[in-house]
Amino acid sequence: MEKFTTHTGRAVPLRRSNVDTDQIIPAHWLKKVTRSGFEDGLFEAWRKDESFVLNQPERKGATVLVAGPEFGTGSSREHAVWALQNYGFQAVISSRFADIFRGNSLKNGLLTVVLPQETVERLWALTEADPTAEITVDLEAREVRAEGVTAPFELDDNVRWRLLNGLDDISITLQNEGDIAAFEAKRPSYKPRTQPVA
Amino acid sequence: MGRTLAEKVWDDHVVRRAEGEPDLLYIDLHLLHEVTSPQAFDGLRLAGRPVRRTDLTIATEDHNTPTLDIDKPIADPVSRVQLETLRKNAEEFGVRIHSLGDVEQGVVHVVGPQLGLTQPGMTVVCGDSHTSTHGAFGALAFGIGTSQVEHVLATQTLPLAPFKTMAITVEGELPEGVTAKDLILAVIAKIGTGGGQGYVLEYRGSAIRSLSMEARMTICNMSIEAGARAGMIAPDRTTFDYLQGRPHAPQGEDWDAAVAYWETLATDEDAVFDAEVFIDAAELTPFVTWGTNPGQGAPLGANVPDPADFADPQERIAAENALKYMGLEAGTPLREVKVDAVFVGSCTNGRIEDLRAAAAILDGRRIAEGVRMLVVPGSVRVALQAVEEGLDKVFTAAGAEWRHAGCSMCLGMNPDQLAPGERCASTSNRNFEGRQGKGGRTHLVSPQVAAATALVGRLAAPADLTDNVAVEV
Incomplete structure (x- = not known):
């Protein structure tokens, strides 16, 4: 995973709630067996509408998505995170994220930042009025900054530490191999195994 | 203080607990399918890691599988590659797999319970949000992303943030x-x-206790549609009776030991939940969705709501967008909404009781002119049972299409899709824009409402049926 410390970039204001994972990346894209090449599938249906915010020329190269509540609701597809990253987004700001999407994003170094809806509204107003306005997402300071906005955000210390250092979860867990083996040794015999039964 | 069902299952799976770290939880059962696993296996290969517990892992093919001509090569080359990738990975890493054509193949959340692999008190994960289905057994079961799939394959554990109840x-x-x-x-x-x-979420109360295991699975299945981490129901006699005799259920002394443990899992009398919701079962009526997220639903007897009536601005905008997408006018009685298609199936409502319920309504009748109805069993076993009971003949005599097992039109990754603008009454779980095919419009319904709707051609409940839609076959 790439390290995330701080990022500054232009924004895409997405005034929609309940942006579900089927909108972020439609199911027919999920047939790919790689983690890359999903950028053209991002918001595929909405992008067919020329007026959709992502299609506006001044949003080209924007890296911070500012969305409505319940962003990422729906399926567990990590492809939604990959699609956002493949397209170029480094951070997503919303007042509420769906749990699985949030977990997936933080495991891939896409920083999902929870801010109060009123702050999201101010960021929308700012970036709609001025497409060149930049937003800074500072993980070290746990703060989002933009013109006229300084907003602290919360993120679990352990998650933050992993992101700041770009640490791989599996290697960390395998340092506790002894604990896992000890737990396995206590497994009751009534618990099922998947091997075919005769 | 007492503990809830969820807390007991969690506590029994903590491998490591340390200050400032998430709990490391052991995973008892890992279900795999073709869509969310290829990148995880790739990760293992890159790092040179094996699957730690192949004996706690099982794979099936469901999302991409066609429901017609299953004996022929899969027409879509991209789907074919994804299924072949799963088969190749299963072979290379030694994972049990039930491929298309196998008698145990089917939707992953139908297969686990019917094999008896899903049991009370277990932790169950799958790279699929509807893993919450397995909570019906009193298991802590939740969907995970592909990074976590790789983590479980490599370590059989997951670091997990605490939850509320x-x-x-x-x-x-x-x-x-x-x-x-x-x-x-x-x-x-x-x-x-x-x-x-x-x-x-823990579903409790007399209305829940009286439900069959399959009905409980329908409820827990859609917990994720409320944004929940998981949904659970305490195991009881209904659970034990369902499990006993299934291929992977414990036997003999193991059975007795298991039941003794399972009986300890129910939430203690003095346990405290972080939040509580009460519902009076007697007040419920057939319910359908009118919008593009599963929370946008109303009783069938209601009208399409007016966005102006929503106080919350976000909800108002969402309702406006939904009505536009769905092609609905505020104030239209839901019973007047015409459909083009009806889908019965999915991990929500693709089990035998669902098919029986739909068949009982269709029996001796014909579906409305111009309506296409697809019936897709959740697994090959469900299909075989339905055929044994003659349900397939009821469906085809009524004018419905009887298909092979899979996820099918729930998400349209295979050829079973709606055309743009087509409207469908569906027993599946998500009414998102384009979920059942680009431009398709979905109303989520029960199998009974699906069947009645197919007969009338408009959203309908079985109670609406009059003799004039009944045609002797």
């Missing part, structure tokens, strides 16, 4: 014609698509 207590008796699907749609409409966020 919410009791959803449903007392009383469900009225005639009101099903588990109507109940869960009503719950989601009540608490919202984000209402369960961060919570493990």
Whole structure:
């Protein structure tokens, strides 16, 4: 995973709630067996509408998505995170994220930042009025900054530490191999195994 | 202080607990399918890691599989590659797989329970959000992303953030014609698509206790549609009776030891939930969705709502967008909404009881002119059982299409899709824009409402059926 410390970039204001994972990346894209090449599938249906915010020329190269509540609701597809990253987004700001999407994003170094809806509204107003306005997402300071906005955000210390250092979860867990083996040794015999039964 | 069901299962799986770290939880059962696993296996290969516990892992093919001509090569080359990738990975890493054509193949959340692999008190994960289905057994079961799939393959554990608990207590008796699907749609409409966020839901109360295992699975299945981490129901005699004799259920002394443990899992009398919701079963009626998220639902007897009536600005905008997408006018009675297609199937409502319920309504009748109806069993076993009971003949005699097992039109990854603008009454779980095919419009319904709707050609409940739609076959 790439390290995330701080990022500054232009924004895409997405005034929609309940942006579900089927909108972020439609199911027919999920047939790919790689983690890359999903950028053209991002918001595929909405992008067919020329007026959709992502299609506006001044949003080209924007890296911070500012969305409505319940962003990422729906399926567990990590492809939604990959699609956002493949397209170029480094951070997503919303007042509420769906749990699985949030977990997936933080495991891939896409920083999902929870801010109060009123702050999201101010960021929308700012970036709609001025497409060149930049937003800074500072993980070290746990703060989002933009013109006229300084907003602290919360993120679990352990998650933050992993992101700041770009640490791989599996290697960390395998340092506790002894604990896992000890737990396995206590497994009751009534618990099922998947091997075919005769 | 007492503990809830979810807390007991969690506590029994903590491998490591340390200050400032998430708990490391052991995973008892890992289910795999073709869509969310290829990148995880790639990760293992890159790092030179094996699958730690192939004996706690099982794979099936479901999302991409065609429901017609399953004996021929899969027409879509991209789908074919994805299925072949799963088969190749399963062979290379030694994972048990049930491929298309195998008698145990089917939707992953139908297969686990029917094999008896899903049992009370277990932790169950799968790279699929509807893993919450397995919570019906009193298992802590939740969907995970591909990074976590790789983590479980490599370590059989997951570091997990703590959860909160919410009791959803449903007392009383469900009225005639009101099903588990109507109940869960009503719950989601009540608490919202984000209402369960961060919570493990526990469904309790006399209405829940009286439900069959399959109905309980329908309820737990859609917990994720309320944004919940998981949904659970305490195991009881209904659970034990369902499990006993299944291929992977414990036997002999193991059975007795297992039941003794399972009986300890119910939430203690003095346990406290972080949040509580109460629902009176007697007040429920058949429920349908009118919008593009599962929280946008209403009783079938209601009208399409007016966005102006929503106080919350976000909800108002969402309702405006939804009506535009769905091609609906505010104030239209839902019973007047015409459909082009009906889908019966999915991990929500693709089990034998669902097919029986739909068949009972279709029996001796013909579906409306111009309506296409697809019936897709959740697994090969469900299909075989249905054929044994003659349900397939009821469906085809009524004019419906009887298909092979898979996820099918729930998400349209295979050829079973709606055309742009087509409207479908569907027993599946998501009414998102384009979910069942680009431009397709979905109304979530129970199997009973699906069948009645197919007969009438408009959204309808079985109670609406009059003799003039019944045609002797």
